[in-house]
Amino acid sequence: xxxxxxxxxxxxxxxxxxxxxxxxxxxxxxxxxxxxxxxxxxxxxxxxxxxxxxxxxxxxxxxxxxxxxxxxxxxxxxxxxxxxxxxxxxxxxxxxxxxxxxxxxxxxxxxxxxxxxxxxxxxxxxxxxxxxxxxxxxxxxxxxxxxxxxxxxxxxxxxxxxxxxxxxxxxxxxxxxxxxxxxxxxxxxxxxxxxxxxxxxxxxxxxxxxxxxxxxxxxxxxxxxxxxxxxxxxxxxxx
Ligand code: SF4
Numbered sequence: 641x642x643x644x645x646x647x648x649x650x651x652x653x654x655x656x657x658x659x660x661x662x663x664x665x666x667x668x669x670x671x672x673x674x675x676x677x678x679x680x681x682x683x684x685x686x687x688x689x690x691x692x693x694x695x696x697x698x699x700x701x702x703x704x705x706x707x708x709x710x711x712x713x714x715x716x717x718x719x720x721x722x723x724x725x726x727x728x729x730x731x732x733x734x735x736x737x738x739x740x741x742x743x744x745x746x747x748x749x750x751x752x753x754x755x756x757x758x759x760x761x762x763x764x765x766x767x768x769x770x771x772x773x774x775x776x777x778x779x780x781x782x783x784x785x786x787x788x789x790x791x792x793x794x795x796x797x798x799x800x801x802x803x804x805x806x807x808x809x810x811x812x813x814x815x816x817x818x819x820x821x822x823x824x825x826x827x828x829x830x831x832x833x834x835x836x837x838x839x840x841x842x843x844x845x846x847x848x849x850x851x852x853x854x855x856x857x858x859x860x861x862x863x864x865x866x867x868x869x870x871x872x873x874x875x876x877x878x879x
Contacts, residue, residue, distance in 0.1 A: 647702035648676055648774050652824070662697065672698070677825050680781040682706040707778040712786075720786055726751070726775055730768060732803050734779040736786050736795075744797040745783035747776060749813055750804025755838055758871045759861075762803045770809040776816035780826060798828070799857075801836040807843035817854060830854040841878055 650658070656669030671690060675681040682704055684695045705727040713721045720736040732748035752765035779802075784795040798820070800806040806813045817833060819825040830853035837844070839858050847856065862868040869875040 644701060644703045646705045646774075647672075647698065648704060658701075664694065668694065673824065676704070677777075677819065677822075678827075680778075680785075705774065707775055707782065709782055714790070718791065720783075720790065722779075722782065722786075724748075724779060724782070726771075732771065732775075732779075734783060734802055736783045736790075738787075738791055742796040743783075743787040743791055743793060744799060745780050745787075745795055746799050746801045747779040747783070748802035748804055749776060749800055749806040749809045753804050754808060755805050755872070755874050757838060757861075758873070765803075767804070767808075770812055771804070773812045773815035773819060776813065777819050777825065780816075780820055780828075784826065795828070796832060798833045799836055800834070801857075805838055805840065806835050807837045807840040807847075810843055810846065814850070814852070817852075821853075838872060838874070839878055 647655075652669060652673045655673050656666040659668040659672075660666050668690070672687065675687045675690075681687055684690075684698045684702075684704070687695060687698075690698075707727070708725045709722045710725040710731065711723040715721075718736075718738040722734045722736075724732050724734055726732065730751045732751055734748060735746040737744045737746060748771060750770050751768040753760070753762045754767040756763050780795065780798055787793060787795045800813065813835065817830065820828050820833070821830050833854040834857050835847075835854060836857040836859060839860070844856065844858075860868065861871055865875070865879050869879075
C-alpha cells in the first residue's frame with residue numbers, strides 16, 4: 641500500500657481541488673485548512689464541523705504528521721523546556737521564556753547542527769536533518785498553547801535560537817515564518833520574530849535581497865577574530 645500523504649504538505653488550493661475532485665464543495669478545503677493551521681488540529685476526528693463521512697475519507701487518504709511534546713520541564717520562574725519528538729522519532733528542544741511583559745518561544749530549526757561552536761551541546765550531535773516548515777510551526781503553536789495554559793496570555797515573541805543554524809535551513813525557516821505571520825496561521829507580527837545566526841554572510845545578504853520583515857541577531861561571542869575562531873571554528877571561513 642502506498643504511504644498516505646501528509647495533508648499539511650498541500651496548499652489551500654490543492655486542498656480545495658481535492659474536495660472538488662471527490663465530489664464535494666471547494667469551501668470544505670477552506671474549513672479543513674483552518675483546522676489544520678489556525679486551529680492546529682492534529683486529528684481528523686477533532687474537526688467537528690466536518691461530517692463523519694468526510695473525516696473518514698480524509699483519514700483514508702492522508703495523515704497529519706505533527707510533533708509531540710515528549711517531556712516538559714517547568715522551572716519555578718515559569719520557564720518551560722520541551723523535549724519535542726518529531727514524526728520520525730528524532731528529538732529537538734524548544735523553550736518558553738516568560739518575563740513580566742512577554743512570553744518568548746525559543747525554537748529549533750535543525751536536528752543537530754553542522755557548525756562546531758565549542759560551547760554548544762548541539763554541536764556535539766552531527767546534523768541529522770533540517771526541520772520542515774510544519775515542524776517549526778508546530779513548536780510555536782505548542783508553546784502558544786503552553787503560554788495560554790500556564791501564563792494566561794498568548795505568545796508574544798519568537799527567537800530562532802534553539803538547535804541548529806537557521807540560515808542553513810533558510811527556505812524552510814522562511815516558509816514557517818510566512819505561515820506563523822499569516823492570518824490563516826498564527827497571525828503574529830514579523831516584528832516579534834528574531835532569527836539568530838552565528839553569521840553566514842551569503843545568507844544574510846540573501847535575507848536583505850528578500851526584504852524580510854523579521855529581525856536578525858548575530859551571535860558574535862567575541863569581537864576579536866582569533867578568539868572567535870577558537871570558540872566558533874567556522875569563523876575561519878567567515879572572519
Ligand atoms: S550554530 Fe548554534 S546550534 Fe550550531 S553549533 Fe553554533 S551555537 Fe550550536
